[in-house]
Amino acid sequence: MAARPLLRVEDLQLHYRTRRGIARAVDGVSFDIRANEALVVLGESGCGKSSLAKALLRILPRNVHSFRGQVMLGDTDVMALGDEAFRRDVQWTRVAMVMQAAMNALNPVVRVGEQVAEPLRVHAGWSRERARERVVRTFEQVGVATDFLQRYPFELSGGMRQRVVLAMALVTEPELVILDEPTSALDVLTQASIMNVLKRIKREQGTSFMLITHDVATSSEIADRVALMYAGQMVEVADADAFFHEPAHPYSQMLMASVPRLRQQTEPAPIPGQPPELIEPPAGCRFADRCPRRFDRCAREPEPLRVGERHHVRCWLHAGSGGAGGGGRA
Amino acid sequence: MSTERAASAESTSPLVSVRDLRTWFELRQWGFLRVGSVRAVDGVSFDLGRGESVAFVGESGCGKSSLARTLLGLHRPTGGEVSFDGYRVQDLAGRDLQWYRASVGYVQQDPYGALPPFMDVRRILAEPLVVHGVTDRAERERRIRRALEEVRLGPGDAILDQFPHMLSGGQQQRVVIARALVLEPAMIIADEPVSMLDASVRVEILNLLRRIQSERSLTLAFITHDLSTVRHYADRIFVMYAGRIVEQAQVDELLEHPQHPYTQALLAAIADVDAANARRVRDVPAGEPPSLLHPPPGCRFHPRCPHAMAGTCDVRDPGMFEPRRDHLSACWLHER
16 A cells, blocks of 8 residues: 555646736646655746645635635645634644745844744744744754844845745644745855755655755755646656656656756757746647647647656657557657 | 957957956945945956857856956956956046947846836847947848847847837847847857746757857857856856856866866756755855955865865965866965
8 A cells, every 4th residue: 555645636726817817827736745755846937836835835815716626635625624724723834835035035123033933833822932942943953053043134144044944934843845946046055055954854854845946956956756837737747766867748858958967968958939828828738839749639638647656747648549549659 | 440449459369358356345334434345356367268158157246247247347446457359448438438338248137127128129229229329220220130130039020119028038138138239249248147047948048149159259258156057158167256266277177177175066066967866965065155345364265165274275365276287276285
C-alpha cells in the first residue's frame, strides 16, 4: 500500500473576474504531496503558479469568479471548512506560506522576534512567554543568531530577512510549507545557503514543501517531484529524476533545452512564441501553437494521461492505443 | 564628425581603457554632515577591445551597475580615468560629449521601466535621433526601420504605433535594444538585460544581442549576476567583488580553472540542473559581502575566505597576479 498523501488536490479551479472577461488562473489542477516530500511547481510568469498557492492557503482577492475542486489535507476536507475554521485549524498551523517578496513586507517598526512569534499568538493562541522559547529555537534552525530577535528589519541584510520570513512560516511547525519564489531576489551565494536551510529542515523535521519558482536550476536543489504549469494547467507532474532527465511533455523538453548550462557546451535553445492568455485560452491543447509536434488531435483538450508511476502528462502524444488512429507515441 | 573620429583612431588599440577607476558616493546625514563614502567602484582597471564581448559578473552591491553607469557618463568618477577611442571621457564637453553619448548605447534591466509609457514605439526610437540632431525625417525613418529589423520587430508598421504596455516583455526589451542601436554606437552596455524576462524569452534576447554584436562588430559589455548565461554570450569575464575586479580571463578558461577563492565559491554554489542536487548540501562561505562604506582592510574577501592567511590577507591589498597565462587573479595565494 502506497503512502497516503499529506495533501491531495483534485481538479482545483480558481477563476478571476476581470474587465476583459474570466481569467482562468488555475484551471483543473490535480496533484498530491506526500509527507516529507518536496514538490516544485515550475512555470513562467502568468502561468497561474502563484494563484495556485493562494488558493491552497485561501488568500484570495475580491474578484474571484469561481473557486472549486477538492483539497484534502490528511483526513480534513479543506474545501468544506468555513473561513473561521480554516483560519484556526489549517492556515499557518498546518499549512504555512512564504509569499513572494515577503522579506520586503516585514513590518518596519516591529522587532523581528515579535513578528516571528505572531503566527503562534494569532493562529495558535499561545502566550508571549510560551511563544518566545519556540521562536528562539526556530531562529537557530534557520541560521539566524538569537541576538537578532531584538532587531528591526532594516538592520538586517536581504539574506537575513529571508531567513526571518522563513522562520515565520516554520514557527508553528506546520506539516506543509508553501514557498513562492523564496530565492529569486537573492544573490547566488545567499540563494545556495537558503536552499541548504530548507534541505536541512526537510531532513530533520520531516516537513513537506511546495516550492513555486520559474527557475529550473533552483528547482532541482530541493525537488523530489516537479509539476510544470502552463496557462493555468499542470502539463506534467513527475518525479524529479524523470522530469529533469527524461521529460515527457514537449513543453517540458523545450524548457529544459532553454536552460543555459554552466558546465556544458550545448547552446540553450529558445522556445518560440508566447504563452496564451488566461482569458479565453485556446480550445484544445494550450501549448499546441508553440509545439513542434502538434497533430490533428491537439485541437481537442488533452486530459492528464498516466505514463508511469506517479507521472502524468497532458499531451496526446502519450495517449497510446485506443484513441482515434492509434495516436502518436513519444 | 563621428566618422572622422572613428577613422582617426588605431583599429588595434582598445576601444575602452579604464585605469584605477573609483566611483564613490558621499553619504551625508541631514543633508550636510559627511558620514563617509560608499566605495561602489574602488580601483578598477581594464581594457575592452573593439568588437569584443565581455561580462562583468558579481552579486548585488559589488559595484557592477555603478561601473556601468560611470562608463555611460551618468556618474562622474571620483578618481582614475576612462578613455574611449583615445579620448579622456572626463575632458569631453559640448559636441564631443554628445558624440561620446551617441557612441555608447545602453540596454536597461527593466524594459518596462525603461520605456516612457506615453510614447509609441516610433517616438521612442525617434527621440535619440532628434536629440542628436538627425533633422531629416526620411533619414530618421530609415534608421528606425533598420534598427527594428535588426531586433526582428519589423518589417511592417504595426509595431511603430504600439505603446509599451501593449507589448510583451520580450518585445519591450527588443524596443530597448533598438533604441540603443539607432545612433549606431560603437559599444553597448547591457545591465542585466534578461533578468526580468521569462526563461523561454531570455535565450532569444541573448541570442539577438550576440548576433547584433557580431554583425556590427560592436563592443558589448554585459553586466550580470548570472554566471550560467555568460559562457555562450561573452568572450571574456570580469568577476567583481565589493567594488573591485578580483579575477579576469577568457570565458572557458575562467569557468574551467577558476583561481580566486571567491570565484570558486560562486561556481560551487551554482547548480546545473540535476535531480541529485536535492540530496546535496552546497559549500557556501559564511557571511555576506562587506559594507562598501567600511570595507575590510587588505583583501575584501578575506573575512569569508577559506584560505585566508592571517598577517597577509587581512593587512595588505593583493595586486593582480597572473597564475595562468592571460588569467588574472587578485589573491595572495598566487604571489610568486
